[in-house]
Amino acid sequence: MKPSEDWLRAINEKFRSEDVPPKARPILAILEYSKQFNCSWISPSDIDKTIETWFDENTKPGSHKIGSLYKGTFYFDSCFWQIDIPIGIGCYPVKAFDSLTLMPDNLKKEIQAKPQILREFIAVWLNCVDYAYGYNDILQLNTFNELATSFIKSAHKELQAKVSLLLEESPQAKAIETSRMAVEMYLKAILIIKNGWNDETQVRKIGHDLDKAVEQCIKLANNQHLEILKDKLNFFPPISERYKAKEWKTSELWFGYSIAQYIATTFTRMFSDRDNRNKIFSGNL
Structure with missing residues (x-):
């Protein structure tokens, strides 16, 4: 009604x-x-x-478009495709390929026909779903202190900026920087929450050292997904090289995004009850 x-x-x-x-x-x-x-x-x-x-x-025109809850991206056919995670109320069915709102049906069929690529897409889509609703839940519950909340929001902004850079007509190399920063902010948010820090004194000691941050997170959280992340962090250049004009392949930009989305989703799965990995069936694809 x-x-x-x-x-x-x-x-x-x-x-x-x-x-x-x-x-x-x-x-x-x-x-x-x-x-x-x-x-x-x-x-x-x-x-x-x-x-x-x-x-x-x-009301005032243009001031209230609802839009998607979150936008992610998937790399296929050497292009970045927008993943739209809709606003859902209550319990409802979702279909992964409906999120590829701008992809032609013939390319969707190609993905469905290739098991390895299909699994990769479903994993990315599910990460986006759990992240979108998990992040929203975390903000709504407001259970963390001001410092942690500030880092969580900053990480989310970096994540959104990175997706926007990748979805431009010519994907931007700066997406590597935003991916790295999103990873750093989420690792630091984990440390702030797990250690109960209330000011940035301890956070500053970590600096921009991703290896140090993830090692401390692993010790505190004992999370296998952080272990998986650890071996991928050397992909990012040192923060001191952020002003060097390096050319990045689109496949490398994709890898950087994948790492950032992975840690973002790992974070929300750790601190919310959003984890739908065991609820996905072929009939929902």
Whole structure:
């Protein structure tokens, strides 16, 4: 059942009284509608389209596009393809190939016909799904101190910037820097949380040394995925070389992204209950 005009006007008045900016109102309205009427769906649907259209017509134009919850990327046919992780409410079915919103169907069929590439795509897609919802859960729960939250948000910004650089018409070499920085910030966030640090004194001692950071994380967390990450970190150049104009192959840019997305997802799986690796079946692809 679509939201009624009366319901939409009432919820908008509520948001006005609470001084909620127009940009935040559509998603908050979606969450409120799901809660009040105990319903579930996956975006885009008639419900969220109705809500978005209403706010588009009744608040400042262009200030409230809902969009995706998160955008990742997949490398295929020497190109970076956008992975759109939709906003989902409640329990709902998801299909991996629906996330490749800009990829032609014939290329999707090629991926499906090649088992190794298919497994790689599903792994990347699942990492993006768990990361998107895990990151959102972590911010909503707000259980970490200010220092940890600051590092988590900064890491997320680096992750988003990196994806944007890769999805440009000509993928940008700077994506290597943002990938490296995302890895560094997430490792430091793990150390802050596990050690209970409240200021940056101990964080500064690590500097930009990824090896030192991951070694300390492994000792504290005993996480096999951090062990896997350890052997890949020497891919990134030292931070002192960040101003050198080096040419990177698109396959290398992809590898750098893969490392950063991997640590980001490992982080959210460690500190949220988002881990869907055991719930994926061939019928959902």
